[in-house]
Amino acid sequence: MSGLLAPVLKLSELVNSFNDEYVSTPYEELKQMTILQRLSRYNWTFEIGGILVIAIVFALYKLGLYYNTRMTDxxxxxxxxxxxxxxxxxxxxxxxxxxxxxxxxxxxxxxxxxxxxxxxxxxxxxxxxxxxxxxxxxxxxxxxxxxxxxxxxxxxxxxxxxxxxxxxxxxxxxxxxxxxxxxxxxxxxxxxxxxxxxxxxxxxxxxxxxxxxxxxxxxxxxxxxxxxxxxxxxxxxxxxxxxxxxxxxxxxxxxxxxxxxxxxxxxxxxxxxxxxxxxxxxxxxxxxxxxxxxxxxxxxxxxxxxxxxxxxxxxxxxxxxxxxxxxxxxxxxxxxxxxxxxxxxxxxxxKTMKQVEREMALEKKHEAEKEQRRLLKQSGDAEKFDQKKRDRRERRAKNKQKVRM
Amino acid sequence: MLNPQITNLLIMLVMMQLARRVDMEDETNIMYIRTAYVASMALSWTIYQLARRAIVAKNDLTTLKYVKPGNAMKGEGESLEVTTVRDYDLQEIDTAIKGIYTGVAMMGFMHLYLKYTNPLFMQMISPIKSALEHNEVKIHLFGAKPIGDLKRPFSAPSMFGAKPEGPKTDKKSVEAAERAGQGGVKRE
Known part of the structure; x- marks a missing residue:
């Protein structure tokens, strides 16, 4: 990762090095300077570069707008x-x-x-x-x-x-x-x-x-x-x-x-x-x-x-x-x-709409069942609920057998 | 004739063996490898560009309809493609040219930034081979007829001789897809 970020670190070091002289100046010495002296000692290269970039972006923005307007006019x-x-x-x-x-x-x-x-x-x-x-x-x-x-x-x-x-x-x-x-x-x-x-x-x-x-x-x-x-x-x-x-x-x-x-x-x-x-x-x-x-x-x-x-x-x-x-x-x-x-x-x-509606209803039902189970588990009635379900299934199976007979 | 994918594999194995015998730390060797790689890329790019010029010059506007298989990864179903022979050929050749750019970017990163020379050496032959084996190059530069394997739309060749799964061109599938009403779906 450090290898990938190396160029960024290098650039940041370069920008910092612009003002090595200003930063290394003791505080007492800076304090004794006038504002103008301090401003002249500071290296403004980075700031000027930033302003130039903003100016270029602004000029391109205006140029782009002008070009589009001319075309549509x-x-x-x-x-x-x-x-x-x-x-x-x-x-x-x-x-x-x-x-x-x-x-x-x-x-x-x-x-x-x-x-x-x-x-x-x-x-x-x-x-x-x-x-x-x-x-x-x-x-x-x-x-x-x-x-x-x-x-x-x-x-x-x-x-x-x-x-x-x-x-x-x-x-x-x-x-x-x-x-x-x-x-x-x-x-x-x-x-x-x-x-x-x-x-x-x-x-x-x-x-x-x-x-x-x-x-x-x-x-x-x-x-x-x-x-x-x-x-x-x-x-x-x-x-x-x-x-x-x-x-x-x-x-x-x-x-x-x-x-x-x-x-x-x-x-x-x-x-x-x-x-x-x-x-x-x-x-x-x-x-x-x-x-x-x-x-x-x-x-x-x-x-x-x-x-x-x-x-x-x-x-x-x-x-x-x-x-x-x-x-x-x-x-x-x-x-x-x-x-x-x-x-x-x-x-x-x-047809597609109805199918989607059916699927959504089924999903909702499953979610409601899940929620019910969760609540029963919390209250300790889960076993009762499972037993009820098993009984119902058995009853249905018996009924089916009867019909076949 | 051997399957191109198998020959690619063979070339890869041979190049791996050769790479072991070449001193990748030697500056002179590195320069030779770089020169060979750049020449190989330039040659394959030129081959594709020549084929592209031939396609544009021919300007075959015959309509081509086929059902493109869906992309399971993106959750897409089959879709109908309606294009012309010219546009289909240009799309194929542009994909190949884009592949060269991607390859060069990858190799550039690996060689210039990570300082690996092996991948550069391994990639010296296969771009030219791929360019010469490309269906569009066969049709437009070598004059092969667009029949059999070269019939548009092309199917991706299968490695072990199995029936390749490609676009459907039968009348029934095309007609069903044509009236399926899959257009105008709002993309999220």
């Missing part, structure tokens, strides 16, 4: 402009209490960023969340990287940089500014209960691991899709849903291949529900787009095009449903099948 300004001007959202971003506009919110040392848009036909809201590295703490970032490299199972889920866009449909189709919105919203939204996605091949494992709804899908390749992507859908018939409603979808996919991880249309929860209550509480039709953080013009354009495609899917699909188009892609047959799959999945969850 670019991203959110462009996205908010796109939502406002190109997609005609009524409200984009946030507002302060004093009424001033806020492009985005930042949290946790500028590592999480959020913006929001709402007020549009077919789309209830769009929420964009971006996660960036904690550049303000380079030491922690380095440790996380190292740990992630050598012990992947020890890393946390949100370590990478990514941008997640959640688009929620509202089931209302308005053809123009003067048109009246349709009333049968819940009926329309009932048609969004299915899971279909297009996933980039480099992210297949991660998205299946992180999203419950994708872990219920089949992975299929298609000659129509660009080679970098696969379909992940509940049923193969759903594979063409996005391309049916989004014009030039394959071209958009090709252009976004450097940033896009997945586009999913789902109503099931992201986190695996462990109870029926949680299952019901987390059913919400939405589209989820997950990408890397775009860093150049082409990638920004690709991201906007992907979001545009998803909005187009909701626009066209809602229009088909509201106008009762006989060639609507999601037929009642398909919905029946997806509903059946959901019932099966829910039954599995309920």
């Amino acid at each position: 670019g991203l959110f300004t462009q996205l908010n402009d796109y939502f406002k001007n190109d997609q005609q959202f009524a409200r984009v971003g946030f507002a302060n209490k004093d009424g001033s506009k806020l492009q985005y919110l930042d949290e946790q040392q500028k590592t999480w960023f959020t913006t929001f848009a709402t007020g549009r036909s077919a789309v209830e809201s769009i929420c964009v969340r971006a996660h960036l590295y904690g550049r303000s703490n380079p030491a922690a970032m380095l440790m996380e990287r190292l740990l992630g490299t050598f012990f992947p199972s020890m890393t946390v889920k949100d370590l990478d940089e990514y941008c997640e866009i959640v688009v929620k449909p509202n089931g209302i189709y308005v053809a123009n500014e003067t048109a009246k919105p349709n009333a049968n919203v819940s009926d329309i939204l009932n048609n969004f209960k299915f899971v279909t996605s297009v996933v980039h091949k480099s992210s297949m494992n991660e998205v299946r691991r992180d999203n419950y709804y994708l872990s219920l899908t089949r992975t299929t390749e298609s000659a129509k899709l660009p080679v970098e992507y696969v379909y992940m859908s509940e049923m193969n018939q759903l594979n063409e849903f996005i391309s049916h409603y989004a014009p030039n979808f394959f071209q958009v996919l090709r252009e976004a291949s450097s940033i896009l991880h997945c586009i999913s249309f789902t109503d099931l929860p992201t986190e695996k529900p462990l109870t029926e209550k949680k299952w019901n509480a987390n059913l919400l039709p939405r589209a989820v787009i997950r990408t890397s953080i775009p860093s150049n013009k082409a990638q920004f354009k690709a991201l906007k095009d992907v979001i545009g495609s998803v909005i187009a899917v909701y626009d066209n699909f809602t229009k088909d449903l509201v106008q009762k188009n006989p060639h609507v892609f999601i037929t009642n047959d398909l919905l029946k099948k997806t509903s059946q799959l959901r019932s099966q999945e829910l039954a599995k969850i309920v």
Whole structure:
């Protein structure tokens, strides 16, 4: 052990040696000196080193914050402009209490960023969340990287940089500014209960691991899709849903291949529900787009095009449903099948839940018995208790014999 | 052809015998051993890097699905892996490269800090042997076809010829795992 600590001891000796002269000065001599004389005799190397380290840490902290802010300023300004001007959202971003506009919110040392848009036909809201590295703490970032490299199972889920866009449909189709919105919203939204996605091949494992709804899908390749992507859908018939409603979808996919991880249309929860209550509480039709953080013009354009495609899917699909188009892609047959799959999945969850409850009850019973035995032992009635148990067992055995005879 | 694990064992025994005959206190010998070790590590690293370059250049995006056996130590069950041939190959080769770094760190600690030279001597040959016997190197550098033992996903070779236990690739297991709904589990 002393061998292992040798370098630390050496360093401590070196630091102490800086002030050998000051420490060896007799107390009487120090007493006679003025404060300035004492300060000048003291070797301040260690303290100056400490202050320099603190200054460097502070500078890196500020630099990290500045870098993250610069990255997200670019991203959110462009996205908010796109939502406002190109997609005609009524409200984009946030507002302060004093009424001033806020492009985005930042949290946790500028590592999480959020913006929001709402007020549009077919789309209830769009929420964009971006996660960036904690550049303000380079030491922690380095440790996380190292740990992630050598012990992947020890890393946390949100370590990478990514941008997640959640688009929620509202089931209302308005053809123009003067048109009246349709009333049968819940009926329309009932048609969004299915899971279909297009996933980039480099992210297949991660998205299946992180999203419950994708872990219920089949992975299929298609000659129509660009080679970098696969379909992940509940049923193969759903594979063409996005391309049916989004014009030039394959071209958009090709252009976004450097940033896009997945586009999913789902109503099931992201986190695996462990109870029926949680299952019901987390059913919400939405589209989820997950990408890397775009860093150049082409990638920004690709991201906007992907979001545009998803909005187009909701626009066209809602229009088909509201106008009762006989060639609507999601037929009642398909919905029946997806509903059946959901019932099966829910039954599995309920079964598991009941099994866990039974096991817990059994454990509780065992513990209560143990406690009773302990109390009886303390009071000296343990033998009586054992005798009772033996008698009961014998009686049961006799009864069984009688039945056999 | 002998099982690689058995040949490793044989090499180990031979090197142990040789190590007895070498004076590990002699500075000249130590320098030769250090040079040989560094050269061996550099060569195996280069072999892996060449294979890595070949994998990236090939960019085989064929989808690969298999059921990975669970880790009993961590209390994990079987899980489905969906990846591409390219990513699978890169993962395999990166694991091997990481192994070199870990080995170098261990040897560095033992030799430079604890002043042992024996482990350095023992580790002179096996890294190159492992690199040349690595499945990815066989496929991408020596042009072996990915069939039989080289069929992805690879199974760990068994030492005494027993049937190796590896990932399941049969349609039934893959389909069952694919729809098992194991994703989105909150990690503590």
